[in-house]
Amino acid sequence: MGIATITLLSWTCAGTLLIWIFTRGRHHLATRPPYPPGPPARGLLSGNASDLVLKFPWLAYMEWARKYGDLLHFRAYNQHIIVINSEKAATELLERRSAIYSSRPFVPMWDLMGVSYATGVRDYSPEWQSHRRIFQQILRQSAAARYQPTQTEKIRNMLHGMLTTPDEFRAHLNTASGAIIMSVMYGYDVAPVNDPFVALVEVTQVVFERGASLSWLVNSVPVLRHIPSWCPGAGFKRYATSVNSQVIEQLDRPFKYVLDKMAAGTVRHSVVSSLLDNCKSEKDLQMLREVAGTGYAAGVNTTASALLVFIVAMILNPGIQERAQHEIDSITGGDRLVEYSDHASLPYLEAILREVIRWRPITPLGLPHASNDEDVYRNCYIPKGSLVISNIWAMSRNSEKYKDPDTFNPDRFLDANGALTDDEVIYAFGFGRRICPGRHLAIASAWLMMATMLQIFDLRQRKDPSGKDIPLDVKWDDALVWYVD
């Protein structure tokens, strides 16, 4: 091909592109509705990138929502971001239009680190659907009830730990939350301290949180992931490779534990052991391995964080604590521990659980969804590939639904007859096809932990040597889940 031909071809392509922009492109811009309201872009290219708030962003989005409405739009470079601040809009988009809004954004660092196997970060794909089918089979409400004996056993161990070493209450909460899931998934009993499998998961969790950070340039410029590791500036790639082996180990080691036990004929019943027979191919095995690994990574910190919030709420509200203790004593007579069969007789306790989840939502912004098609909602245009964030925090602060939303008040979930209302704060577990599949297990674990802790202990501030209360110093972190120091 001669130079003249190439030049002619280039001009033809450029011409065609320009014609497209000035005909179809312009026509599209002229005919499509506006984006949802939001803060004005600060830079032509960067949009609102400089407005992105890294600390407690849910508070900033709630402020913006007061000004612009419950559905916000802004842009960081070429990434359109939609923040949904009301349950109504979240239900209409993420549930009723779930065919469009059920994917996840692609995070290049997660991919390089090897954590993109996890259900929660997979895009809307056949593999993700296989994961959800397994979760539905093992953790739907009726199936989750099977794990109550395991939960009871692990929670009683936790109470014993708290009696013996009360200062280590945080470690006991983590151990119990982890022990329940390890037992459910793999039939494995975790050691009270320094368990090797627990250590592996903790490493993966740190890696996971670090990987999401926008401080990795590759997360904003995904094409960088293709540069070779030896290149200057490719430190991110070397870091990703260094953690990859730990991520794989976290997936493989507990799974292999079950296979070894099966071979030795000493396996205990668990999700993995019972579903192995259904695996007809290497891919089926991989799906099961990934689901078990995800369940563990997703379920430990979340459940333990809810319990930390509960402890803080009880210390700050001794009257509520006493009322719950009386309710429990009136059912057990004070001579046996609470059991799952007592649930229906303890509405105030259930109201406390709901208020804990509402007062300090464990994941204030849920997990971001991504849209896989363009859409028009309330006459506003939502582009394909938008990042769609549900501001669960803003939903929990809806003052039309919750009077004095910042006050911890379980009574808001009881009607005039003392019966529970139908608000189960389910939005705290997300929306649509992506709703948290572990919610029934989480709620059941949290309920029994709360009930038995209230029964056995008075949750109070520490005292100084002179017997005076040391004021509670609560620091709320803005990591994926709340953290109380």
Ligand code: HEM
């Ligand atoms: C108090 C405890 C928990 C809270 C507040 C919570 C909350 C959430 C939220 C908000 C999401 C995102 C939903 C969405 O994208 O719309 C989620 C996803 C998820 N949760 Fe939970 N969760 C908890 C416990 C658990 C437990 C115990 C497990 C597993 C045993 C679990 C497994 C998952 C998984 C696998 C996903 C990803 C679902 C998907 O992307 O399809 N969670 N959770």
